Amino acid sequence: MLLRHTTKEVRERTALTVNPAKTCQPVGAMYAALGVHGCLPHSHGSQGCCSYHRSALTRHYKEPVMAATSSFTEGSSVFGGQANLLQAIETIFAVYEPEIIAVHSTCLSETIGDDLNQIVNKAKDEGKVPFGKYVIQASTPSYVGSHVTGYANMLEAFVKYFAEKTNEKIRQINLLSGWVEPSDMRELKRIMKMMKVKSVLLPDTSDVLDTPMTGKFEMYPKGGTTIPEMVSMGDSMQTLGLGEWATTKAAIMLDNQCKVPFDIIDIPVGLKATDRFIQALAKAGRVSIPESITEERGRLLDVITDMHQYLYGKRVAVYGDPDNIIPLIEFLVDMDMKPVYIVSGTPGKHFDSRMAEILSERVPEAKYKNGPQADMFLMHQWIKENPVDLLIGNTYGKYIARDEKIPFVRMGFPIVDRIGHSYFSTLGYTGGLRIVEKLLSAIMDKQDATCLEEKFELVM
Amino acid sequence: MPNRKNYINGLPDPSTLKEEILKKYPPKLAKKRAKGLVINDPNLEQEIMANVRTIPGIITQRGCTYAGCKGVVLGPTRDIINLVHGPIGCSFYAWLTRRNQTRPLEGEDNYITYSFSTDMQDENIVFGGEAKLKEAVREAYEIFKPKAIGIFSTCPVGLIGDDVHSVSRDMKAELGINIFGFSCEGYRGVSQSAGHHIANNGVFKHVVGLNDRERVGKFQVNLLGEYNIGGDAFEIEKLFEEAGITLLSTFSGNSTIKSMEYSHTADLNMVMCHRSINYIAEMMEEKYGIPWIKVSFVGAESTCKSLRKIADYFGDADLKAKVEEIIAREMAKVEAVKSSIRPKVEGKLAMMFVGGSRAHHYQDLFAELGIRTVSAGYEFAHRDDYEGRKVIPSIKIDADTRNIEELSVTKDEAHFRPDLVEKKAELVSKGFEFKDYDGMMPDMLKNSLVIDDVNHWETEKLIEFYKPDVFCAGIKEKYVVQKAGVPLKQLHSYDYGGPYTAFDGAINFYVEMERMLATNIWKMIDAPWKHESELVGSMTIEA
Numbered sequence A: 001m002l003l004r005h006t007t008k009e010v011r012e013r014t015a016l017t018v019n020p021a022k023t024c025q026p027v028g029a030m031y032a033a034l035g036v037h038g039c040l041p042h043s044h045g046s047q048g049c050c051s052y053h054r055s056a057l058t059r060h061y062k063e064p065v066m067a068a069t070s071s072f073t074e075g076s077s078v079f080g081g082q083a084n085l086l087q088a089i090e091t092i093f094a095v096y097e098p099e100i101i102a103v104h105s106t107c108l109s110e111t112i113g114d115d116l117n118q119i120v121n122k123a124k125d126e127g128k129v130p131f132g133k134y135v136i137q138a139s140t141p142s143y144v145g146s147h148v149t150g151y152a153n154m155l156e157a158f159v160k161y162f163a164e165k166t167n168e169k170i171r172q173i174n175l176l177s178g179w180v181e182p183s184d185m186r187e188l189k190r191i192m193k194m195m196k197v198k199s200v201l202l203p204d205t206s207d208v209l210d211t212p213m214t215g216k217f218e219m220y221p222k223g224g225t226t227i228p229e230m231v232s233m234g235d236s237m238q239t240l241g242l243g244e245w246a247t248t249k250a251a252i253m254l255d256n257q258c259k260v261p262f263d264i265i266d267i268p269v270g271l272k273a274t275d276r277f278i279q280a281l282a283k284a285g286r287v288s289i290p291e292s293i294t295e296e297r298g299r300l301l302d303v304i305t306d307m308h309q310y311l312y313g314k315r316v317a318v319y320g321d322p323d324n325i326i327p328l329i330e331f332l333v334d335m336d337m338k339p340v341y342i343v344s345g346t347p348g349k350h351f352d353s354r355m356a357e358i359l360s361e362r363v364p365e366a367k368y369k370n371g372p373q374a375d376m377f378l379m380h381q382w383i384k385e386n387p388v389d390l391l392i393g394n395t396y397g398k399y400i401a402r403d404e405k406i407p408f409v410r411m412g413f414p415i416v417d418r419i420g421h422s423y424f425s426t427l428g429y430t431g432g433l434r435i436v437e438k439l440l441s442a443i444m445d446k447q448d449a450t451c452l453e454e455k456f457e458l459v460m
Numbered sequence B: 001m002p003n004r005k006n007y008i009n010g011l012p013d014p015s016t017l018k019e020e021i022l023k024k025y026p027p028k029l030a031k032k033r034a035k036g037l038v039i040n041d042p043n044l045e046q047e048i049m050a051n052v053r054t055i056p057g058i059i060t061q062r063g064c065t066y067a068g069c070k071g072v073v074l075g076p077t078r079d080i081i082n083l084v085h086g087p088i089g090c091s092f093y094a095w096l097t098r099r100n101q102t103r104p105l106e107g108e109d110n111y112i113t114y115s116f117s118t119d120m121q122d123e124n125i126v127f128g129g130e131a132k133l134k135e136a137v138r139e140a141y142e143i144f145k146p147k148a149i150g151i152f153s154t155c156p157v158g159l160i161g162d163d164v165h166s167v168s169r170d171m172k173a174e175l176g177i178n179i180f181g182f183s184c185e186g187y188r189g190v191s192q193s194a195g196h197h198i199a200n201n202g203v204f205k206h207v208v209g210l211n212d213r214e215r216v217g218k219f220q221v222n223l224l225g226e227y228n229i230g231g232d233a234f235e236i237e238k239l240f241e242e243a244g245i246t247l248l249s250t251f252s253g254n255s256t257i258k259s260m261e262y263s264h265t266a267d268l269n270m271v272m273c274h275r276s277i278n279y280i281a282e283m284m285e286e287k288y289g290i291p292w293i294k295v296s297f298v299g300a301e302s303t304c305k306s307l308r309k310i311a312d313y314f315g316d317a318d319l320k321a322k323v324e325e326i327i328a329r330e331m332a333k334v335e336a337v338k339s340s341i342r343p344k345v346e347g348k349l350a351m352m353f354v355g356g357s358r359a360h361h362y363q364d365l366f367a368e369l370g371i372r373t374v375s376a377g378y379e380f381a382h383r384d385d386y387e388g389r390k391v392i393p394s395i396k397i398d399a400d401t402r403n404i405e406e407l408s409v410t411k412d413e414a415h416f417r418p419d420l421v422e423k424k425a426e427l428v429s430k431g432f433e434f435k436d437y438d439g440m441m442p443d444m445l446k447n448s449l450v451i452d453d454v455n456h457w458e459t460e461k462l463i464e465f466y467k468p469d470v471f472c473a474g475i476k477e478k479y480v481v482q483k484a485g486v487p488l489k490q491l492h493s494y495d496y497g498g499p500y501t502a503f504d505g506a507i508n509f510y511v512e513m514e515r516m517l518a519t520n521i522w523k524m525i526d527a528p529w530k531h532e533s534e535l536v537g538s539m540t541i542e543a
């Protein structure tokens, strides 16, 4: 047994987290900053954080993930990190020549009380920021929230520093993306094109973290939201935020600063969330929904009805980030599956109400928890108590899946043992098809591998 | 661009490369980096600048003290709960990411698959986290009933005044199991290296010597600085077992706290990764009189040499004969594979930048295939790992290192082994060398470029200059280098392959190099139409 010490007796914990279903803010800030063109993320703290975050993202994407660090040592922890950041800014512009340095803090610099704003201003005053180049900053203490919070904070910083309101509105909408894959960002852009809605997508990690092999390393790949695009966001007609946890702050900032009204909706995962997304797009962009989109929806529904018998009533355990798993769970319920155990380490009070709304009638037995001690250990204990037919979440679930012999579908962050997430989207109706395909493959592969020989089916 | 053919008459002088690298740096940085890049001459005594802080803003390979302490030295030990006191990230990232394989028996404890954290919140930072830490220890004890708990400090802990040592003492008294803390906050040193030292101190203070177990073998040894990445330690264990050498404990691959408790009953300590573990070897010699030798099981030749050295140390005729028998049998297998692969890869160029000893050890494996190392360096080593232990007295201790505790160790009269001291003296008089580490530089070719704490910009320039056939580094460098069209072999995680130690490991490595170097896939990067003139479309579909 891989997790040989996990038993079904749940002892209430108030201090100990075991096998977390979240990680820390800066990795989210780093990921968001990689979705801006010509931007180098910078971690203001000691080297370890930056090294860990780069490694985590690199393992997930199998792509270069560039970021710099303030390399704190004992002295900086006593005297503060100002000297480190000033020197870092100078070094980075000289050696790595980015357009933007996106600084995020760490537990260490936050605990010391470094004022990033003041230090960055000092760097500007001292001429350490070359003309036409930018340094922006976000506060991302890891003892608050989770990696999703860091992502949200960095998005907010980008719109705060770049979005400008002129007197002329532009006939476009802002699409703030929650934490999704490069493939998903590409899919969002494809959908916008089909809908003929002009938009700015922020951030956009497609063509950054899914780049082709060319024999030439590009420090700043061609993708990413550009500075002029971010500037123009202040004049957009409307903002659509995809995912409450990741995009609300930036949407509010755009509203406060540039009077761009906003709507926050779910990330378009599965049928209904995509329906809402398409309708919101149509309304915001004042366009009618093209037949081709309706056809995509029809294909998804067609497959679900074809294969419904394999999905019906299946008990599922899901862990991940609220923005991603809320619409996913809604989708599972729509397909008559039973998401019975759900955890997310990311805190946020709406989680409970959203879960209740989706589950109370259809899956009243469901247990869900988010925030402190809502970890994979707890979920595993629930599974030990009463097994499930399917497990959905990041790579760490494979230890539970193997011990309990549960079919396992990888979704979320990080996925470090399979490929595909960077290239095949799980958003929209087409992405929904991919989710259904993955669920079915996992469930049916198990049936094929374990059923009695006389029950082995050719046609399924 | 130098012509590759010239390399047959020795490596090209990389002075222009070094100049070009430094030209890009602001003056202060250039001055410092100049001392970290040395054009090697094995016949000269050259000094390299190492174990100094990385300049802020530089994209470095290095990690932090906590990583060195929790991740490297104690992470691979299975029967201890390693509880990370801090915000969630530090524990999350060190969760199973280092591939320390372990083989617990049925019913034995194994916590390696778990991640434990106090997940500090805002209020813990403001009001202190000791109470939460204590409660977390209690919860861990009640749920898991471990025999030992280690507590690891992350960056904020020291600053907010939490004392993990006093909490450990209190909880040890309360729960009656071994509990000890580490002040391994990330900023304590300039790299992981400080964490190694702190971990060595902690294990020596709190674990080694707790159990005076009776002798169980004729030749009792410990293996230090072997972490069982990809099963490396399994290969070495296999050899020892066959030779009749009793391996008491490994620090720390495939290890248990239990075995470390009686490690002081060994007759000999063998050091693999000099950087991460030499402290414990030194302290065990002071306290118990156990001598240590440097060994390496990376490469078939090094394995032979190390086995013979151990046999010579014990001076036992049967042991020597057994070792020779194993060597003869295994080398026949090794030679067979080597001779089929070597012609396909001979003359290729490699460079490697990792850790604190592998960048040296792996040069031996490459050399066995006729692959030359044109440039190498460590991520977190000290000068002695480059220039040899002879320079230790002359190493200046700077402010970043000064605060790491140097344990003062005294002789343990009850357990001290005068017989080993005598044995050592006798062997020394016959020319047998102890504590023998001459470092990487004397083993490298003239004009090879030795680089400490290589960074991203330097990596790019190195590739441009040498166009190496294979580059060895870690996960953060992996895809950067491969995008440039050069295959990268990870020498921390082995790209999820291995083992590469001892004889079977060497064979694995040869086969792996054949895979990486003989493939045609890198030649397919350019599309076939890349060099064709563009056609102007006459049947273009208008969008």
Ligand code: SF4
Residues within 6 Å of the ligand: A024, A025, A026, A045, A048, A049, A052, A105, A106, A107, A108, A142, B086, B087, B088, B089, B090, B091, B154, B155, B156
């Ligand atoms: S939790 Fe804090 S100290 Fe740990 S890796 Fe994250 S930012 Fe760094």
Ligand code: SF4
Residues within 6 Å of the ligand: B072, B227, B273, B275, B276, B354, B355, B356, B357, B358, B359, B492
């Ligand atoms: S050789 Fe490398 S992996 Fe090993 S301990 Fe030393 S540094 Fe770490």
